[in-house]
Amino acid sequence: METMRWLEEGLLELLDQTGLPGTVNYLRCSDYHEVATAIKNLSVRGAPAIGAAAAYGLALAAGKIETGSREAYIAELREAAGELAATRPTAVNLCWAVDRVMRRLVGAQSDDPAVLRQVVLDEAHAIHQEDESGNRRMGKYGRELIPQGARILTHCNAGALATAGYGTALGVIRAAREEGKDISVFAGETRPLLQGARLTAWEMCQEGIPVTVITDNMAGYLMAKGMVDLVLVGADRITAGGDVANKIGTYSLAVLAKEHNIPFYVAAPISTVDLSLTSGSEITIEERDMAEVTHLAGQQIAPTGVQVWNPAFDVTPARLVAAIITERGIVRPPYMESIRKIVEG
Structure with a gap:
């Protein structure tokens, strides 16, 4: 079963767990505010899952930033990171995932918004994939x-x-x-x-x-x-x-x-x-x-x-x-x- 999936058109689908077991439905998120709401409402839940979802939320936020300097780009994404990290204070995986994406972004050697967006998305994919492979080893x-x-x-x-x-x-x-x-x-x-x-x-x-x-x-x-x-x-x-x-x-x-x-x-x-x-x-x-x-x-x-x-x-x-x-x-x-x-x- 897929807890979440990233679509090629730049959208995130989250399995709405509030409807289970009676209804299997995916929420389609187009911006990070929707991801934050899904985390708060427990549509997506579980420490590793909300960490991965928040990382994809940052990817959605990165996709909305069109112009500005590198510093302005990072500052705007930090705002999204702050909102996502505040949704569930106990699960440390949430802040861990958000911080990991932001560190990767800050370390990227580029001023091109398109490159920076890809950096964020690649890191979100890595968090998602590493979680599944890590769980299998566990x-x-x-x-x-x-x-x-x-x-x-x-x-x-x-x-x-x-x-x-x-x-x-x-x-x-x-x-x-x-x-x-x-x-x-x-x-x-x-x-x-x-x-x-x-x-x-x-x-x-x-x-x-x-x-x-x-x-x-x-x-x-x-x-x-x-x-x-x-x-x-x-x-x-x-x-x-x-x-x-x-x-x-x-x-x-x-x-x-x-x-x-x-x-x-x-x-x-x-x-x-x-x-x-x-x-x-x-x-x-x-x-x-x-x-x-x-x-x-x-x-x-x-x-x-x-x-x-x-x-x-x-x-x-x-x-x-x-x-x-x-x-x-x-x-x-x-x-x-x-x-x-x-x-x-």
Whole structure:
């Protein structure tokens, strides 16, 4: 499945994930404002996917700049970069992708707008392609951690829909299945927007991988019944010390896994690591519209005027994480040493 695709006429198509699984529809974006809106509205979601989408958003912005000096060209594109980077504050891949494109542009030795536009587009294509190939490598490393017959509990959606097309946590599951392992998946529904029930379950059904949806508050009982062999999730930001920000509810699963002696694994690309942060307490946690909690499928389910707290992510401390799977290999504690080594080396 294609999460996004660049059209030759200079347009970006994004799979509108808000309509899944019932409706498969692509949004056609002609400028970066539309891409920013799609990211904010979760039409495109998942840390690697929004990074790639933002890079293509810069390519759309670059295509609109016709005249001016090299300095003016770069300054105008910086404005677009700022708007795109501000759409989702927790996912570090977003700023990483935007910064990477801008560095490539600044380093380009040309004053020709046509050349500069191509530089931006080429870098966006590279980010997109590298994400998919990196996820496939991640899958090959991670499948070593998946035993034959494993029953895997996952949360939110860290699959093809959240990336350039293969997946991080679900990519590991795909790779294990491709290796011939007989595995099955429990997908936590992931309130309030049900990415597990809507998206992960849909992806697993498309792949023919056995999947069972559970409500988020069933996870502890599922583990107590001995029905889970490992927990495998994605990430939106990982600190140098190994603390992991991921979809709200991930921390609860990690605590439950620790109580039941079940390994808790995280799969994420190197671009998700933020070496500037040593602790999860330093991560900015996005808070979203209260209507996501008070309404379900357009229907109000909570009293009018009730107070709502709606953080989109939580932080799982490194001590609860058994291993982090990356496209460069598997990282294990002590994370302060192993993460920096794999990122820098």
